[in-house]
Amino acid sequence: MIGNNIPALKEWASTIKALEQGRQIMVMRKGGIVEETRHFELKSPAFVLYPTYEHQRKELIKSSDHPYVEESLAEWVPEASTIRITSYAEVVQDVEIRDQEMLDKLLDLHMWTADFAEDRLKWKRKDPLHVLLLRVYRLNEPMEIPILSEYNGCRSWISIPNGSLPSEMTPVMNVADFDEQVQKVNELLKNEE
Secondary structure: OOOOOEEEEEHHHHHHHHHHHOOOOOOOOOOOOOOOOOOOOOOOOOOEEEEEOOOHHHHEOOOOHHHHHHHHHOOOOOOEEEEEEEEEEEEEEEEEEEHHHHHOOOHOOOOOHHHHHHHHHHOOOOOOOEEEEEEEEEEEEEEEEOOHHOOOOOOOOEEEEEOOOOOEEEEEOHHHHHHHHHHHHHHHHHHHH
């Protein structure tokens, strides 16, 4: 937390559901169109996950993971004035992916289609694709916060003012299972260094 502000990473609601259910431990970032620096920066090593709905589409997700999109869209109320935050994450690693071969090795470990992942890598070609490995926790009592106009737009980070994190949260994976997933990612990528 920065002062009384809570850092939040904006992420598709469907991806947050996959993270919370242990389907994956990673998110991909290149930077939003309205990022101040025009590329992704890890502004905080720990943050809440702020769900977004507008850009998630079934055709960008593997068919086996379509239920995450369906479930998140069923909960979405476009005219809502508040949003529910259900999880907190800590970055364990920020892996920079620079080529298709590296990206392909991770295909089975995330919900995105190969085409969508490739599009993310190719966008802003000079910048690496950041794959953040996250230790995710479910908030025992979700936060309900007002949706402010400054949260809108294609940006990765927002700051939730005058907030405090709930003190009780539960890891979505036990330490051994999480460490195994991190090791799997590192083993897949070790020949690329």
